[in-house]
Amino acid sequence: MFVLELTYTAPLDAVDAALSAHVAWLDEQYEKGLFLASGRKNPRDGGVILAVADSRAEIEAVVAADPFVTAGVCEYRVTEFTATKTAPELTRYRQSAS
Numbered sequence: 001m002f003v004l005e006l007t008y009t010a011p012l013d014a015v016d017a018a019l020s021a022h023v024a025w026l027d028e029q030y031e032k033g034l035f036l037a038s039g040r041k042n043p044r045d046g047g048v049i050l051a052v053a054d055s056r057a058e059i060e061a062v063v064a065a066d067p068f069v070t071a072g073v074c075e076y077r078v079t080e081f082t083a084t085k086t087a088p089e090l091t092r093y094r095q096s097a098s
Contacts, residue, residue: 012044026038034053034059036050036051
């Protein structure tokens, strides 16, 4: 499992100009089953995405295709973690600590 933290590197008007393309890209990742949750940070200086994938390389390739990245308006911090405890709705994503 991965926590993807977006930090805006451009003014909000530039972020907003790429927002519709970013939302379409988010929708694609949800359809593929890669993203579990996403949203803006408060204050609005970036966002957070909870994601699942087979490898860090897969997530990094997905992130590189984000229209926010290709437009140069954000940077990502990718944190991989082992989800050893989850809410019942996320049981299928639970992992062992080994």
